[in-house]
Amino acid sequence: MHNTPLTGGQALVRLLANYGVDTVFGIPGVHTLELYRGLPGSGIRHVLTRHEQGAGFMADGYARVSGKPGVCFVITGPGVTNAATAIGQAYADSIPMLVISSVNHTASLGKGWGCLHETQDQRAMTAPITAFSAVALSAEDLPELIARAYAVFDSERPRPVHISVPLDVLAAPVKRDWSNEVVRRPNRGLPASCLLEEAAAKLAAAKRPMIIAGGGALQAADALQQLSTRLAAPLFTSVAGKGLLAPQAPLNAGASLCVEPGWKLIAEADVVLAVGTEMADTDFWRERLELNGELLRVDIDPRKFNDFYPCALALQGDARLTVGALLEHLPDIKRDPETAIASVAALRQALKAGHGPLQTIHQAILDRIAAELPDNAFISTDMTQLAYTGNYAFASRAPRSWLHPTGYGTLGYGLPAGIGGMFATEDRPGLVLVGDGGFLYTAQELATAVEELDRPLVVLLWNNDALGQIRDDMLSLDIEPIGVLPRNPDFAGLGRAFGCTVAQPGSLDELQQELRAGFARNSVTLIELKHACAR
Known part of the structure; x- marks a missing residue:
C-alpha cells in the first residue's frame, strides 16, 4: 500500500507534538488550512479563540502557569498584526511563546502583487518583539527553526519566537519525514x-x-x-x-x-x-x-x-x-x-498603614478573595487599579500563581491569559481580576471560556465606570479629564449572552459568598463588583 507523504503543515504539527506541545491556541483561516490538516490524531488540543490577540494572550497565560512554551497558530498579515500586542507583552516579560503563522507563496514575497493578507515584510514586523523571527523557505528549514526556538526556551532568556511558513511550503509534500527529529539540549550553565x-x-x-x-x-x-x-x-x-x-x-x-x-x-x-x-x-x-x-x-x-x-x-x-x-x-x-x-x-x-482611601477599598476586596481562593488557584490580572494594589498587597501562595502584564502593560490581558492558564494544568481553578476598561478589549474570549472549560473560572470585574487610573493621572497633572468616563454596556447581560453564570454583589459580604459559589461551580462565573458596593 502506498503511503501518501506528509505535507509540510502535517509534518510541522507532528514535530510540535514530539516536542511535547499538547495545546495550541488559534483561529483557522484560509491561510492555515494545511496546519489544521495535521491536527487530527496529533494529540494536540486546539483551542478556538475569538481573536488572534486572545490566542497570543492565552499562549502567554499557558506558559506562565505551566512553565512550558505557549503555542499559537495565526494567519498571514492580519493574524500576525493582531497577535503582535500579545507577542510584545510576552517579550517584555520574558515568556516563552511559539507563534506559527503562514505567509504568502514564496514566489510572491516582497513583490507587492496585492495577494490576500499580503504585507511588505512580515518577518520585520515581529523581529523587534521576538528572540528571533524567521521565514521557512523550504519544509526542510522547519526542524532546524523549531530546534532553534527550543534552544531559546531551554537555554537562553525565554522570549517569543515567530516562524512564518509560506503557503506553498505548508501544502507541498515533504521530501523526507523529519517530524521525529527533536533536538533539546538544555545548556544553562554555571558561573566560574x-x-x-x-x-x-x-x-x-x-x-x-x-x-x-x-x-x-x-x-x-x-x-x-x-x-x-x-x-x-x-x-x-x-x-x-x-x-x-x-x-x-x-x-x-x-x-x-x-x-x-x-x-x-x-x-x-x-x-x-x-x-x-x-x-x-x-x-x-x-x-x-x-x-x-x-x-x-x-x-x-x-x-x-x-x-x-x-x-x-x-x-x-x-x-x-x-x-x-x-x-x-x-x-x-x-x-x-x-x-x-x-x-x-x-x-x-507599613504597607497596610500606607494605603490611601482607594487602596484601602482594594485591600478589603483582596482580603475577601484570599478568604475564598482555593489553595491551588492562580490569579490572572489586567492593567487595573485593583491589580496594581494586589501586585504588592496580595500574598501569592506559590510561584506561577499571579499573572500580570508588567513590562508592556497592555490592557485586555487578564481574561484571555486566565483562560490560557486553565489549559496549563488539569486541576487548578482560576480567578481573573479585570477592570471595566480592560475587559472590553478582549471580552469576546468569554465565548472560548464557556465553550472549553469544565473547571471553575471566576472573572471578577471591578467596575468603576471609568478609566480610573488615567482619570486620576490627569487630575494629578491638572489636565481636564477627557475620554476617561466611557458609557459601559450592561455587563451582566453581556455575561449571560455568552453563557456565564452572573452575579452582582451589593456588598463585600455578598462578594465573598459569590466567590465561594463561583469556585464551587465547574464553569465560568462573571462577578460584576461596582465601586460603590465595595466601600
Whole structure:
C-alpha cells in the first residue's frame, strides 16, 4: 500500500507534538488550512479563540502557569498584526511563546502583487518583539527553526519566537519525514567557581544582605528559601517572582519594591543579590531604585550586567543551579535573624498603614478573595487599579500563581491569559481580576471560556465606570479629564449572552459568598463588583 507523504503543515504539527506541545491556541483561516490538516490524531488540543490577540494572550497565560512554551497558530498579515500586542507583552516579560503563522507563496514575497493578507515584510514586523523571527523557505528549514526556538526556551532568556511558513511550503509534500527529529539540549550553565566563591564571600561578610528575585528565578524557590534563611536576608520579589516564599515566611518582603516602605528597606542593604530580574522601572514604579549596597546579579542574559544597574559581580547562569552553587560555597555562618525579621514585619505593617482611601477599598476586596481562593488557584490580572494594589498587597501562595502584564502593560490581558492558564494544568481553578476598561478589549474570549472549560473560572470585574487610573493621572497633572468616563454596556447581560453564570454583589459580604459559589461551580462565573458596593 502506498503511503501518501506528509505535507509540510502535517509534518510541522507532528514535530510540535514530539516536542511535547499538547495545546495550541488559534483561529483557522484560509491561510492555515494545511496546519489544521495535521491536527487530527496529533494529540494536540486546539483551542478556538475569538481573536488572534486572545490566542497570543492565552499562549502567554499557558506558559506562565505551566512553565512550558505557549503555542499559537495565526494567519498571514492580519493574524500576525493582531497577535503582535500579545507577542510584545510576552517579550517584555520574558515568556516563552511559539507563534506559527503562514505567509504568502514564496514566489510572491516582497513583490507587492496585492495577494490576500499580503504585507511588505512580515518577518520585520515581529523581529523587534521576538528572540528571533524567521521565514521557512523550504519544509526542510522547519526542524532546524523549531530546534532553534527550543534552544531559546531551554537555554537562553525565554522570549517569543515567530516562524512564518509560506503557503506553498505548508501544502507541498515533504521530501523526507523529519517530524521525529527533536533536538533539546538544555545548556544553562554555571558561573566560574572563582566567581561563586567571591560572591559567597561577599554575602557572608555582609551585615545587612538582601535578595531581589524575579521571574527568572521561579525554578529556584527552594534554593532561595535556604539562602535567605542562612543569610538572614529579607527576600523581595518582582511581580513576576511572587510566591517564591510562603506568604507568612518571616523573611518574605514580598513584591513591595514598588512602594515607599520597600524602597526604604532595600536602601539599608549593604549587599544586594538580584536573581533573574530585569530590575526595570515597571518593577519598581520609580525611575531608579536607591541601592546603597554592592549589587551582585545572577542572570541568564549577559546584557543585564551593565545596563541601568551595573553590578559589582556578574554571575551568568541558570538561577536554580547558581543559587544552589552559592549555597555550597557559602561558609558556615551563624546569624541572628531577629533584626531582619523585625524589619520585614515593620515593612508589612507599613504597607497596610500606607494605603490611601482607594487602596484601602482594594485591600478589603483582596482580603475577601484570599478568604475564598482555593489553595491551588492562580490569579490572572489586567492593567487595573485593583491589580496594581494586589501586585504588592496580595500574598501569592506559590510561584506561577499571579499573572500580570508588567513590562508592556497592555490592557485586555487578564481574561484571555486566565483562560490560557486553565489549559496549563488539569486541576487548578482560576480567578481573573479585570477592570471595566480592560475587559472590553478582549471580552469576546468569554465565548472560548464557556465553550472549553469544565473547571471553575471566576472573572471578577471591578467596575468603576471609568478609566480610573488615567482619570486620576490627569487630575494629578491638572489636565481636564477627557475620554476617561466611557458609557459601559450592561455587563451582566453581556455575561449571560455568552453563557456565564452572573452575579452582582451589593456588598463585600455578598462578594465573598459569590466567590465561594463561583469556585464551587465547574464553569465560568462573571462577578460584576461596582465601586460603590465595595466601600
